[in-house]
Amino acid sequence: MKRVVITGIGALTPAGIGFHESWEGVMSGSSGLGPITKFDASDLRWKIAGEIRGFDISGYLGTKEARRFDPFVHYAVAASIMAAGDAGLSVQGRLSSYLESGGVIIGSSRGGISTIEAAVTGNMLMRKNNDAGKRRRRGLSAYLMPSTTISMAASYTAQKMGIKGNCLGISNACASGANAIGEAFRLLRSGYAGPVLAGGAEAPVCLLCVEGYGVAGALSDIADPSACRPFCRSRKGFVIAEGAAVMVLEELDNALRRGSRIYCEIAGYGNTTDAYDQTRPSSEGEVRAVAGALKDANITAADIDYINAHGTATRLGDSAEAKTITGVFGKRASSLPVSALKSATGHMLAASAAFEAACTAMTIKTGMIPPTINLEDKDCDLNVITSPLQTEVRNAVSQSFGFGGVNAVLVIKKYEP
Numbered sequence: 001m002k003r004v005v006i007t008g009i010g011a012l013t014p015a016g017i018g019f020h021e022s023w024e025g026v027m028s029g030s031s032g033l034g035p036i037t038k039f040d041a042s043d044l045r046w047k048i049a050g051e052i053r054g055f056d057i058s059g060y061l062g063t064k065e066a067r068r069f070d071p072f073v074h075y076a077v078a079a080s081i082m083a084a085g086d087a088g089l090s091v092q093g094r095l096s097s098y099l100e101s102g103g104v105i106i107g108s109s110r111g112g113i114s115t116i117e118a119a120v121t122g123n124m125l126m127r128k129n130n131d132a133g134k135r136r137r138r139g140l141s142a143y144l145m146p147s148t149t150i151s152m153a154a155s156y157t158a159q160k161m162g163i164k165g166n167c168l169g170i171s172n173a174c175a176s177g178a179n180a181i182g183e184a185f186r187l188l189r190s191g192y193a194g195p196v197l198a199g200g201a202e203a204p205v206c207l208l209c210v211e212g213y214g215v216a217g218a219l220s221d222i223a224d225p226s227a228c229r230p231f232c233r234s235r236k237g238f239v240i241a242e243g244a245a246v247m248v249l250e251e252l253d254n255a256l257r258r259g260s261r262i263y264c265e266i267a268g269y270g271n272t273t274d275a276y277d278q279t280r281p282s283s284e285g286e287v288r289a290v291a292g293a294l295k296d297a298n299i300t301a302a303d304i305d306y307i308n309a310h311g312t313a314t315r316l317g318d319s320a321e322a323k324t325i326t327g328v329f330g331k332r333a334s335s336l337p338v339s340a341l342k343s344a345t346g347h348m349l350a351a352s353a354a355f356e357a358a359c360t361a362m363t364i365k366t367g368m369i370p371p372t373i374n375l376e377d378k379d380c381d382l383n384v385i386t387s388p389l390q391t392e393v394r395n396a397v398s399q400s401f402g403f404g405g406v407n408a409v410l411v412i413k414k415y416e417p
Helices: 019-027 063-067 073-087 114-131 144-148 152-161 178-189 207-215 252-258 283-297 315-334 349-365
Strands: 002-014 102-108 167-171 196-202 243-251 262-271 307-310 335-337 397-401 407-411
Touching: 002 019, 002 073, 002 102, 002 178, 002 252, 002 349, 019 073, 019 349, 073 114, 073 152, 073 196, 073 243, 102 152, 102 178, 114 144, 114 207, 114 407, 144 152, 152 167, 152 178, 152 196, 167 178, 178 196, 178 243, 178 262, 178 349, 178 397, 196 262, 196 349, 243 283, 243 349, 262 283, 283 315, 283 397, 283 407, 307 349, 315 397, 349 397, 349 407
Parallel strands: 102 167, 102 196, 307 335, 307 397
Antiparallel strands: 002 243, 002 262, 196 243, 262 407, 397 407
C-alpha cells in the first residue's frame, strides 16, 4: 500500500486567518471566543461564540459569486486555496495542473444552515407583509438549494480550483472533518494518484444552531471568553464556532517527486459507530475507533506520544473520552500529554475535527504541544497540558466524536524516509 503524507494546510478559525496564524493563536494560550455579533443574542442564555474576524472573501470569490453561497462554502474554498499555496501547488495565483486529476473531500455537519435560516425568516416576513397588504417583497433565491447543500463545499472548491477527479461531501456530525481526511487517506493509500484536498467547513453561528444546541443542553452559558472548559469541574458545555481547515494529502512518491515540504505522515484511520444513543457517547465505541486506528497504523498504544482530544467540555462527552483514553492507554493515561483545543477555538464542528488533526501534524513537525486553556480544576486523571510543552512527538492520535455515536480517529506520525 502507498504511504500518504501531508504537504499543505489551510485554515480559517476564531484563532486566526490562515493556518499558521491560527496555530500561533492556540499556542499563545489566548481565547478566540467572544460575544455573538452575527445576530442579536440578547434574549438568549448563550451569548458567546467563536466567530471568524477580519476575513475578506473578495480575495477568493467575486462579489456576485460570494452572494450565491453560504459562508461555509466561502470558508472551504478559501482554506483549500490556502492549503494548495502552502503545498506549493500555486504560483502567483496560478494553480498547478497537477491538481486537475486530484480530488476534494470536505465534511460539514450543518452545511448552509445560516443561509437557510435567513431565507426562511425573510420568506415568512414577506408573507406577513403580503397578508397585511404591503408591497410585495422578493421571495426565495434560486440559488438557495444548490448553495446550501453540504456537498457544495467540496464541489465548488473543485470547480473553483479546476479539480476534476474524486469529489465527495461528508456529513458525519462533528467527526465529519476527520472522516474526510481518513477517507482521503484510504483513497490515496489504495493507489489513487491524487493529490486530495481534505478537511471540514462550518458556519453555524446563527440563532437556529445556538438555540438548538442550547436547549439540547450541549452549550455553555458562561458569558465570557473562558466559556469552554474541557475536562474542568466547572465546565458547562461547548461553545459553537465557525471555521474551516483543509489539508493537501499526497502519495509519498508524488510528494518527493515535487520536492514538497512534508509535515508528517498519516498512518492509520479508525471509523466506528457506538450503536448506542442519539446524543449520549459510549466509550466502548470510542475505544474501538482508537484501537482500529492503531491497528491500521500497525503500531500499539505504547507507541503513542500525544493525544489531541475531542474535548468539547460537555459533562458526558469529557467523561466518556477520559474513560476511553484510560481504556486504551491504561496506566500511561496519567502521563501521556493531552490537549483540548476547543478551549481556545470553540467547537467548529467538522472544521474542528480537521483543524485538530492539522495541529497534531504541526505538533509532530515542530515538537510543540499546544495548551488547553480555562482548566482550573481538573476532574479526571489525564495529563491535560495547560502550557505549551516542547517535546518530541513521533506518533500521535487525533480523536473526533459526534452525535449519533460516530467516531473518527487518525494516527499521525513523524515522516521518516
